[in-house]
Amino acid sequence: GKVEGKIPIHEYTRIREASVKNKNAQSITLGKYTPTIEDGMENWSKPGPDSYIAKAGLDSSYFDMGEQWQRLEDKYGLTGQEMFNMFNKPFLDDAIRNRIIIRFSHDPRKEKGFLLTEWEYLKEKLSLREDDLYEQGGFWYVR
Numbered sequence: 635g636k637v638e639g640k641i642p643i644h645e646y647t648r649i650r651e652a653s654v655k656n657k658n659a660q661s662i663t664l665g666k667y668t669p670t671i672e673d674g675m676e677n678w679s680k681p682g683p684d685s686y687i688a689k690a691g692l693d694s695s696y697f698d699m700g701e702q703w704q705r706l707e708d709k710y711g712l713t714g715q716e717m718f719n720m721f722n723k724p725f726l727d728d729a730i731r732n733r734i735i736i737r738f739s740h741d742p743r744k745e746k747g748f749l750l751t752e753w754e755y756l757k758e759k760l761s762l763r764e765d766d767l768y769e770q771g772g773f774w775y776v777r
Contacts, residue, residue, distance in 0.1 A: 638720060640710045649702060650721060655687075656695045662729045663690035663773070664697075664752050665739030686739035689773070694737070697725045718748055726755060736776040743767065 637646040665686025669676040681687040690696040699706075699721065707717060729736055742753035743764065756762060756776060766777040 638716065640712060640716075641706070641720070646720070649699070649706070650724065653697055653699045653702070653721060654695060654725060655698055656690065656692060659693060659695040659734075661694045661735035661737055662696060662725070663694040663737055663739055664742070664749065665689065666745060666747075666749050667698075684739070689739040695729075695734070697722065714748070718751060722748065722752060723755065726752060726759070730756075730759060738767075738774040739772075741767075741769070741774050 635643045637643060641649075663686050667687065668682040668685040669678040670680040670682045671677070672680075687696060687698060703717060706712060707714070712720075726736075728734075736756065738749070738753070740749065742749045753767070757764075757766075760766075760776070762776065767774050768777065769775075
């Protein structure tokens with residue numbers, strides 16, 4: 635069997651498992667990835683201090699596939715939306731099912747791309763309104 639008829643189940647399971655960091659945390663952190671600046675140059679292999687990965691730290695779970703994302707897209711001819719459906723949505727669904735605190739490192743309403751898509755998905759799934767997202771201590775929390 636293959637997930638969505640494309641990725642072998644054993645490979646998908648391995649990748650999905652490896653993409654979730656700090657699995658036992660009581661919150662998840664969603665956000666945008668920003669690089670470290672070294673000698674005036676962007677180093678995309680190292681998350682910057684305002685990156686969602688740095689903000690999640692060891693206290694919050696987060697989803698990160700790194701360069702694996704592009705390799706999978708290329709290897710299986712997947713679109714970004716297919717990748718989102720196969721990997722991001724299950725991560726969000728797990729958090730909802732397990733009643734984990736959901737927070738964003740950046741206000742997703744002011745962003746575009748998958749960060750906004752994650753917010754839109756959560757709004758639909760949880761029947762949220764725009765004001766069901768509130769800022770506290772540099773994070774935006776879902777009520």
